[in-house]
Amino acid sequence: MNQSLSVDCAVFGFNGKSLKVLLIERRYYKPDTRLDKLKLPGAMILDNETLPEAAYRILEEATGLRNVYLKQMDIFSDPKRVAGEELEWINRYHGIQTDRVVTVGYYALVKLDSRTITYTTAKGAQWVDVDSIQRLAMDHKAILSAALTVLCREMLQSPVAFELLPRKFTIRALQNLYSAVLGIDIDNRNFRKKILASGFLTPTAEKEQGVAHKPAQYYTFNKNAYKKALKDKLKLGFINNWRY
Amino acid sequence: MNQSLSVDCAVFGFNGKSLKVLLIERRYYKPDTRLDKLKLPGAMILDNETLPEAAYRILEEATGLRNVYLKQMDIFSDPKRVAGEELEWINRYHGIQTDRVVTVGYYALVKLDSRTITYTTAKGAQWVDVDSIQRLAMDHKAILSAALTVLCREMLQSPVAFELLPRKFTIRALQNLYSAVLGIDIDNRNFRKKILASGFLTPTAEKEQGVAHKPAQYYTFNKNAYKKALKDKLKLGFINNWRY
DNA sequence: CAAACTTATCGTCTTTTATACGCTAACTAT
DNA sequence: ATAGTTAGCGTATAAAAGACGATAAGTTTG
Numbered sequence: 001m002n003q004s005l006s007v008d009c010a011v012f013g014f015n016g017k018s019l020k021v022l023l024i025e026r027r028y029y030k031p032d033t034r035l036d037k038l039k040l041p042g043a044m045i046l047d048n049e050t051l052p053e054a055a056y057r058i059l060e061e062a063t064g065l066r067n068v069y070l071k072q073m074d075i076f077s078d079p080k081r082v083a084g085e086e087l088e089w090i091n092r093y094h095g096i097q098t099d100r101v102v103t104v105g106y107y108a109l110v111k112l113d114s115r116t117i118t119y120t121t122a123k124g125a126q127w128v129d130v131d132s133i134q135r136l137a138m139d140h141k142a143i144l145s146a147a148l149t150v151l152c153r154e155m156l157q158s159p160v161a162f163e164l165l166p167r168k169f170t171i172r173a174l175q176n177l178y179s180a181v182l183g184i185d186i187d188n189r190n191f192r193k194k195i196l197a198s199g200f201l202t203p204t205a206e207k208e209q210g211v212a213h214k215p216a217q218y219y220t221f222n223k224n225a226y227k228k229a230l231k232d233k234l235k236l237g238f239i240n241n242w243r244y
Numbered sequence: 245m246n247q248s249l250s251v252d253c254a255v256f257g258f259n260g261k262s263l264k265v266l267l268i269e270r271r272y273y274k275p276d277t278r279l280d281k282l283k284l285p286g287a288m289i290l291d292n293e294t295l296p297e298a299a300y301r302i303l304e305e306a307t308g309l310r311n312v313y314l315k316q317m318d319i320f321s322d323p324k325r326v327a328g329e330e331l332e333w334i335n336r337y338h339g340i341q342t343d344r345v346v347t348v349g350y351y352a353l354v355k356l357d358s359r360t361i362t363y364t365t366a367k368g369a370q371w372v373d374v375d376s377i378q379r380l381a382m383d384h385k386a387i388l389s390a391a392l393t394v395l396c397r398e399m400l401q402s403p404v405a406f407e408l409l410p411r412k413f414t415i416r417a418l419q420n421l422y423s424a425v426l427g428i429d430i431d432n433r434n435f436r437k438k439i440l441a442s443g444f445l446t447p448t449a450e451k452e453q454g455v456a457h458k459p460a461q462y463y464t465f466n467k468n469a470y471k472k473a474l475k476d477k478l479k480l481g482f483i484n485n486w487r488y
Numbered sequence: 489c490a491a492a493c494t495t496a497t498c499g500t501c502t503t504t505t506a507t508a509c510g511c512t513a514a515c516t517a518t
Numbered sequence: 519a520t521a522g523t524t525a526g527c528g529t530a531t532a533a534a535a536g537a538c539g540a541t542a543a544g545t546t547t548g
Binding site (some may be wrong): 431433434437438441445452454456457458459 | 531534536537538542543544545546
């Protein structure tokens, strides 16, 4: 039996309001089949590359971006996860002959801006609201769901949120991101206090401009402060913590 | 090019003093080669099984145990992670012809007791002190290190510690486990307070017997209380927590 | 048998962190 | 000028963390 190893990436972006994921239309797609059109970016692993290398390659092909936050998330190894028409499509698309495809799911976090959006749409990809997605090709909906679960967990455990924000951001933007991803309301006054007390934010000289309210300070994420704090503390996180 | 997918398991146990890992001597081992003798339990994935199924199968073969805590941890996909003599050994041992083996690392937690130890040693496996391990076959030392890192993280984030303890245990045993794995000193009075306040421990009717000091109460882990607490709380764990 | 030793268990005090929420500041839109 | 909005500061209370004193209940030692 012939088995193949592939990588699929759930690429997330945040536009200030809602969480987006990058989807691409699959080629050789025949509208008369029952196959879904949209899929996550992914590809077969090449002979001479590691999985992370494959993931970075796929990401660059899909977004034109390097230096993106990327992390392995789960493996989807059901022998029948692609079969029948889906398996035929894969063999035709890749020009191979395989009976089984085990795929490794990665999730990526991208700083959405006009440049990023231009790049990705030029390559035939589209940013879709995560909440609006009903079905995807193959088992990609399940892969996306797994990625979302991991994202929620990571957002609470490590400062990955900053990977979704521009280099300079307001505390409100950070709060909105947490609100959107976790689906909760957060008291702005306590959130500021907590996040500022952490010492992970460095104020910049800039402020918001042209907003219909008091302009907010822009901050940057201080990675060094975070790394320093990591060394100093061991956290017994499963017992006690933050309620919103 | 011919590639294979395998699973390797780092199986941990705790004897009350130190953390142990289950190692097996590889067969077809020729002492005159430079290959290391001890390896982690592992095997190639079968055509019709998923990765978790393969991991459980390997675990049962190595320990004779079912219902063991088992979790996927990382993937080792360097194209050259096994090559040369090591690759020859794999092909001879499995009776296959492969050029590349990608392996998925699992880690397992086992409740060490006389029965477990008898089972495993009967099957040619041995429990080795984690700290004493210098070298292992192939890249298994790296896999073990990765598993240890994940174990430390998980011990702080979720109640996996109880998977390493017998059903009934003393608070001191739990504390010793944390001390040993994390390599820290913990104040017993505050540890008890914290762990009891969590509400995750249920006292049993039993006490220690024959110890040279005041006998301690035995407790069991209350899984339901933990699950209930999980639902109620969202934790922003990366900012603040426990210092020891 | 008494004293020494060891760990269990309870309790107190102080400091830090979480959470609720009142209030003013600074900007735009009308 | 006024209304609407979010920024940003502050206060008060409750909860949790962390340091550490003291007593209890066993075994081991002399």
